[in-house]
Amino acid sequence: MGYSEKELSEHRLQKAKEDFEAAKELFANDKFSQSINRSYYAIFHATRALLTFDRFDSKKHSGVIHFFHHNYIATNKIEPRFGKMLSIAFNIRVRADYHDFFIASKKDAQIQIENADEFVKMVEKYLSKVLEN
Numbered sequence: 001m002g003y004s005e006k007e008l009s010e011h012r013l014q015k016a017k018e019d020f021e022a023a024k025e026l027f028a029n030d031k032f033s034q035s036i037n038r039s040y041y042a043i044f045h046a047t048r049a050l051l052t053f054d055r056f057d058s059k060k061h062s063g064v065i066h067f068f069h070h071n072y073i074a075t076n077k078i079e080p081r082f083g084k085m086l087s088i089a090f091n092i093r094v095r096a097d098y099h100d101f102f103i104a105s106k107k108d109a110q111i112q113i114e115n116a117d118e119f120v121k122m123v124e125k126y127l128s129k130v131l132e133n
Contacts, residue, residue, distance in 0.1 A: 020038070020039070032109040033096040
């Protein structure tokens with residue numbers, strides 16, 4: 001059975017919220033690298049929720065990020081700071097996940113949680129306007 005764009009977008013946004021909650025729990029347990037990972041995925045899944053209505057998805061994170069920048073940041077649909085948040089979240093997540101000697105700090109993780117919170121809320125607000133029309 002196929003899903004409507006609205007259902008798929010809501011599903012992806014719910015995943016984003018679950019990842020955000022996991023990021024906070026991991027942070028509370030001093031698991032800073034893992035918290036950074038979940039914060040990134042909160043932002044990533046929120047981005048994919050947004051792109052649902054463009055009928056765009058990509059198997060590569062870079063494809064999602066590029067499409068978001070090209071179609072939302074460059075066109076001023078969304079403030080540039082959110083593009084920076086996505087790019088920074090991706091880069092620090094890669095370092096935290098794959099670089100052997102990267103030590104994630106509490107401050108790094110806290111910043112990513114704050115950014116994920118703001119990003120997910122922005123997408124929710126944006127999508128509520130899309131669904132009104």
